[in-house]
Amino acid sequence: MPAEPPSPISYRGRLAPSPTGFLHLGHARTFWIAQERAQSHRGALVLRNEDLDRARSKREFITAMLEDLHWFGFQWQEGPDFGGPFAPYSQSQRLNLYRGAFEKLRAAGFVYPCVCSRQDVLRALQAPHAGEDEPVYPGTCRATKGNLVQNSNAAPVNWRFQVPDGETVSFVDLRLGPQHFVAGRDFGDFVIWRHDDLPSYQLAVVVDDAAMAITEVVRGEDLLKSTARQLLLYKVLGLTPPKFYHCPLVTDQSGVRLAKRHDVLGLRALRATGATPESVRALWGAVTS
Ligand SMILES: [Zn+2]
Numbered sequence: 001m002p003a004e005p006p007s008p009i010s011y012r013g014r015l016a017p018s019p020t021g022f023l024h025l026g027h028a029r030t031f032w033i034a035q036e037r038a039q040s041h042r043g044a045l046v047l048r049n050e051d052l053d054r055a056r057s058k059r060e061f062i063t064a065m066l067e068d069l070h071w072f073g074f075q076w077q078e079g080p081d082f083g084g085p086f087a088p089y090s091q092s093q094r095l096n097l098y099r100g101a102f103e104k105l106r107a108a109g110f111v112y113p114c115v116c117s118r119q120d121v122l123r124a125l126q127a128p129h130a131g132e133d134e135p136v137y138p139g140t141c142r143a144t145k146g147n148l149v150q151n152s153n154a155a156p157v158n159w160r161f162q163v164p165d166g167e168t169v170s171f172v173d174l175r176l177g178p179q180h181f182v183a184g185r186d187f188g189d190f191v192i193w194r195h196d197d198l199p200s201y202q203l204a205v206v207v208d209d210a211a212m213a214i215t216e217v218v219r220g221e222d223l224l225k226s227t228a229r230q231l232l233l234y235k236v237l238g239l240t241p242p243k244f245y246h247c248p249l250v251t252d253q254s255g256v257r258l259a260k261r262h263d264v265l266g267l268r269a270l271r272a273t274g275a276t277p278e279s280v281r282a283l284w285g286a287v288t289s
Contacts, residue, residue, distance in 0.1 A: 011043025012215045015069070015076060016205070018050040019061035023068045025265040026220075026250040029284050033247050034218035035074055046212055047079030049090040052198055057092070068267045072277045078212075086212040091204055098199035101207045101237060102192060105161065110236055111192050113157040114141040133225050137188035159193040161202075161233070169228040174245040176221070181228035190229055206230050210239040221246040250284065 015031045017023060038045040047069070051057040066081055078084025088094060105111050120140070142162065165184030173179050181187065191200045199207070209217060217227075227244050234241040270280055 010215075011038060011041035012046065012213055013038040013041075013043060013218060014046040014048050014209070014212065014214050015074065016048045016050050016219075017065055017069075018053065018056075019058065019065050020053055020056035021061060022064055022266040022268050024267065025270070025280065025283065028072055028267060028280065029250050030218065030220055030247045031069070031074060032072075032281070033245075037216065037218055037245065041216075043215070044078065045074075045076045046084070046086070046214065047074075047076040047081075047089060048208060048212070049080045049092075050201075050204070051090055051092045052201075052204060054092075054196075054198075064268065068271075071271065072267060072280070091208065094204075094208065095199070097207050097211060098204050101203060102159070102199065104237065105192060105233075106159070108236065111159045111161055112141060112189075114160045114189075114191070115155075115157050116140055133187070133222075134190070135188075136185070137190070139189060142189065156195040156197065158191045158195050160189040161192045161229075162189050163187065163229075163232060169231050171227060171231060171241075171244060173224070173227075174216070174243055176224075176246060179224060179228070181225055183228075183232065187225050187229055192233075202226060202229050202233065206233045206237070206239065209242055210234070210237075214242045216243045216245060218245045218247060220249050222249060 013034050015034055017027060017031070035045055049062060049065075051062065062080075069076075078086065078089065080089040083089070102111070114137075116137075137160065141160070163183035167183045168180050169183060170178065170180045190202055192203045194200055208214075224246055227246070231241055233239075267280070270283075275283075
């Protein structure tokens with residue numbers, strides 16, 4: 001068969017772990033799918049260290065993360081351990097980029113300060129529902145927009161992105177097909193800059209994926225709504241979004257999503273019991289069936 005002509009834009013994927021604990025089976029499976037997709041496109045894979053959580057990101061976890069990824073058979077072409085054209089690859093070293101994007105959003109009037117605590121948001125809701133996603137922000141601080149910033153002595157606040165209420169955000173997921181979410185209904189105004197002077201996950205990921213020229217994002221399907229939020233940011237920041245492939249989540253036998261509390265399914269723990277990467281991959285069928 002004739003070879004396919006090379007794509008004008010070469011594939012760039014990424015692995016984006018947070019060093020707040022040890023890698024577990026759920027991360028490994030999502031990352032493995034990301035690596036397989038990058039390899040099948042003869043593309044590059046970037047390792048990005050998402051270490052913005054100062055309190056929970058620990059050096060020992062970063063070392064362990066790199067070791068576990070190597071042991072499992074992951075191979076990346078750019079990353080915090082050996083650099084690359086889009087260095088640095090640790091989010092804690094990229095704060096100036098996030099701040100620049102935030103200032104752009106603020107200058108254009110897309111954000112407002114919010115003094116609500118998480119408890120305030122929950123109390124203001126008629127029927128808070130316990131899901132994976134955050135509750136829809138009721139918009140309490142939209143009306144007082146700007147008042148807080150006048151006072152230089154004001155306590156640090158969260159800055160929220162004001163979503164265009166009623167606007168449908170649509171995208172085609174490469175696994176799940178067409179997706180539609182309505183701003184203001186499926187998700188509300190979300191935090192862009194945190195009261196502890198750090199960017200939110202949503203902002204940092206958009207800035208990094210765009211700056212690192214990522215063409216396809218592979219991640220868990222719990223982040224579908226986050227993709228809709230992020231597409232709004234791409235639009236107002238004038239950035240080109242990547243494509244998205246959302247993977248099924250790994251659950252245990254009772255259907256509960258794997259989390260870090262499932263210590264027994266940590267890659268370290270499995271390795272200590274004599275597991276090999278091949279036997280771990282064989283487990284994926286078992287935990288999801
Ligand atoms: Zn508020």
